[in-house]
Structure formats: structure tokens, C-alpha cells
Amino acid sequence: MMTKNKETSQPKKLLLGLSGGVDSTASAALLKAQGFEVTAVTLDTWQEGETDRQRLERAAHSAALLGIPHIILDVREAFYDKVVLSFVNDWREGLTPNPCVMCNPDFKFKKMFELADKLGCPYVATGHYARIKQDDCGRWLYRASHRPQDQSYFLYRLPEKWLERIRFPLGDKTKEEARHIAAATSDPVAGQKDSQDICFLGQGKLRDFLNQHGLEEQEGAFVNRAGEPIGTHQGSWRYTVGQRRHLGQAFGSRMTVLSIDHRQNIVVLGTEEDAQMAELELVDFIGSHPLPPFFEAEAQLRSQGKTLPVTVQLDDDQRRATVRFIQATRLSSPGQSLVLYEGDRVLGGGIVAKMRFNP
């Protein structure tokens, strides 16, 4: 059922990222109903396993049902170079990267804009749950209307110049609404599960993946904060800062990974009290717009994480920031992102570099 919008004199050409999942399919239907001349693109990013083939087929199927042109873009090599390799390299350097945060600006949207320009599409859209608003300063990324759906955390690194051309049709929708809309288009898509781990891991587990990519595992020492050995670990790559389960060894009580030294293959463990941090340093900071050198904000260390009141001290070049938590909070991990909000508005964010624990 397609109601052509009469008011829309010229169709607005738009390139939509169609993954074959619920959200992008619903987006396609919505955008079409809004009078956009939609072309769908599915990025073929990975080669392993059946699941990805099925995903491409579902996307093609949905596009056909909606009667919109569909392009499958083979970007496997670029994806590997840009996203996968830097992911592995980050791990090698002792970081715990968030591939989605980097993939969006550095790869996914980038590729889509390239194609959009080639096709002469002024607009680019995805099924992300986020909004974009404009004020005197320009455009800002906002949280989705429905907080449980909000994915702005993953998008904070999108440059402002792109926001003008981006449309997020699901920004004010709930997951249920999206599911209904998708169901009206394509049953098999609507039945898809939401959950997703790192998209390029396939069936395998993260540790196996890292292993296959050259991060060998070697037994080493668990040490306490004093540096005294208290156990044996299976290889520092198997752990991530903040982890406090599946350590592979019983210590009598819960222990948390406080830090990891991949060079010396040492994993430092502490108690839950040891794992509280009051302050951290961000690098690769990106502000949505120029920000004052010192300000208050709310911070999130995770997409669906708690909102934590903080003060932010920016360096002169606005590339680094010191974030102080009003209340000490459980540690994050180097390589993860901290995103700053003012209400629903995304102020910016950066990559966690150093954390200061409680004495």
C-alpha cells in the first residue's frame, strides 16, 4: 500500500542502508511513504557463513516487495582493512575497541555517502534510532524519542556536515512500531531477532577470532594491586578491563580486571571497591560543535548505560578531555567511548585512555 505524497512536487532522492533487518526495512517503508525516491544499498561486508548470505537475500527480498531499487555493494576488502584490522590492532595495543562506534563514521556512512554522491542522492538514511535537530549553531545529533531504543551513542562521531543530509526515519519510533511496519512489508524480516554481537565475528567467539588474527595466548600471571601474583591466567587477550566473571579461576570472591599489560602478559585484579573510578581521560575527542573549555554534562559509557553527571575539562585543541564523575562509578575500559549529553542532545565524546581509580 503506497500513498504517494501529493504535496511533494519533486521526489527527493535518498539512499537507504538496508541491512535485511527489522529496522532498515521499516525505514524503507516509512521513507517511501514520506515521498522519498528511495534506493536501497546493502553493504556486503563479510564473507563467512550462511547468515550473511541470508541477510543479503532478505534485504533484496524486502526491496523487491517495496518496489525500490536495490544495490549490493561489495565492500568486503575495505571493511576488512578499515574496520576489522583496526579492531585487531586496537586489541594488540591493549585497548578494548568499540567497532560499531568507529565503523559508522569511518566506514558505513562514508561508503554510503560516496555512493549517494555517485547516484545523485542528496539524502542518506539508516535505520538507526536517533534524531537530528537544528538550532542557530547548526545541526546536532539527538537521542531517539524513546530512550530504550536510543542508538545515538554509536553515532557521536558522525561529522556535522553529514547530519544535514542524514535522515533517521525511526528516530521517533519504538521498536514495536518498527516491527509492525516491517511486518507489513516482509514477514521474515520482522521475525528477526534484535540481538547482535560484533557483526563480523560470525559463529566464532571473539577470543578465537583474535587468536586467528595473531594474538597468541600464553599463560601468565594474575596479580593484585600490589603486583603480587595470585593466580594464573590463560593469556592476557582473553580478558578485558572491567571483567569480573569467567576469569577461569576461583579466588574465593569476585575479582575484577583492573588493568592489563599485554606486553608483560600480566592481568591486574582487584576488588569491586578497587574498580571505582572518579575521573578519566578522553583522547580523540570529537565535539558536535565548539564547546566551552569547562562544562557540566551527562556522560554515558555504554549505549544503554546509566547517565552519569560529570564535569568536562577540554584541552585547548579540543582533542582531549578530562572527565570527572560527580559520583565515583565502575570502571570502563581503555578504547571504549564516553559520550556526553545535554539532555537529549549529543555534545560529543571521545575514547577512554586513562582512568583514575580510587586510592
Add this chain to the structure above:
RNA sequence: UGGGGUGUAGCCAAGUGGUAAGGCACGGGACUUUGACUCCCGCAUUCGCAGGUUCAAAUCCUGCCAUCCCAG
């Protein structure tokens, strides 16, 4: 060898006559476009071994074994 202590699941550990807490580890699931975190479920027919007392024993008795400490 003599004296003392201890032996409960992979680890730690409650439980001293009434029919095996808990934590960690492990397995499974939920949550989730990141790693984690969190949540749920499962996990000793059996308490070093062998006898004995008792309606009833991991808990009492006897013997043996193992292990730790002290003793020159």
C-alpha cells in the same frame, strides 16, 4: 618416630545427630548493533576410606589412608 591440626563438588567454604548453605569456576539461556556488566537456570543421592552405634550420621565411636604443622 612422638605430639597436634585438617580431610565436604574443579577451588574456597558453611554445616557438630535429622536427612548437604554460599561464593568462585564451569555449562546453558536472557539482555545487547562493541568488549564487558547485569539477570535467570543448571551444577555433590553425597561429605578421605572401611566398619560400628542410632529410627536417623558429614556430624558420635573404632581402624586405616592422605595431608599440614611442631618436635632437635
